[in-house]
Amino acid sequence: MKKTIVVLFSGLLALGACAQKSNPPKEVTSAFSTKFGTVKDLKWDQEDANEWEAEFKMNGTEMSASFDQSGTWLETETEIKKRDLPENVLNAVNNQFEGWKIEEVEKIEMPDFSGYELAIEQGENEKEILVSDKGQITVKKEESEDMEDED
Numbered sequence: 001m002k003k004t005i006v007v008l009f010s011g012l013l014a015l016g017a018c019a020q021k022s023n024p025p026k027e028v029t030s031a032f033s034t035k036f037g038t039v040k041d042l043k044w045d046q047e048d049a050n051e052w053e054a055e056f057k058m059n060g061t062e063m064s065a066s067f068d069q070s071g072t073w074l075e076t077e078t079e080i081k082k083r084d085l086p087e088n089v090l091n092a093v094n095n096q097f098e099g100w101k102i103e104e105v106e107k108i109e110m111p112d113f114s115g116y117e118l119a120i121e122q123g124e125n126e127k128e129i130l131v132s133d134k135g136q137i138t139v140k141k142e143e144s145e146d147m148e149d150e151d
Contacts, residue, residue: 024052024067031071077117078107089116092135097122 024044032042032054039056047053051074053066066074082090082102093102097120104119108130115132117140128141 022046024054025069025071027071028052028067028069031067031073032065035073036065073111075108075110080105080107080116085116086133088135089131089133092137093118093120093129093131096137097127097129100127 022044024046032039036056036058039054039058041056043055045053045055047066050069051066052069053064055062055064057063062079063076065076068074082105085105093100100120100122102118102120103126106117108115108117113130113132115130118129118131120127120129125142125144127139127143130138130140
């Protein structure tokens with residue numbers, strides 16, 4: 001019984017700590033308003049000690065934007081459909097990753113990059129790739145069933 005109470009109390013403390021992290025600093029909210037204007041149904045999450053992410057809809061499209069603690073814009077991601085990928089981007093992915101299936105697509109903008117982030121998979125292998133507007137591909141993250149078993 002004591003163990004159950006301790007576990008429940010610890011869980012409540014953890015939830016309370018997470019709930020306190022839902023309001024970004026004024027610099028962050030001000031920078032967001034300057035870049036995106038007034039947005040309804042905005043949800044903030046603290047990604048790490050120095051990054052805040054806002055999830056929202058703009059003109060019916062799901063988006064997210066990240067800022068550092070001082071309000072510097074880091075990136076914006078916009079959900080798009082695979083069919084909306086430019087032909088040169090789709091061709092570059094299909095040429096370099098023949099037989100891979102595109103699972104998720106986002107338009108991504110950062111201060112030093114504009115293009116697309118794709119989640120692709122082949123069997124048990126998964127990758128996140130960045131594809132520039134010109135079709136240049138960079139592998140961002142790579143996972144396979146074998147890698148997951150090692151954890």
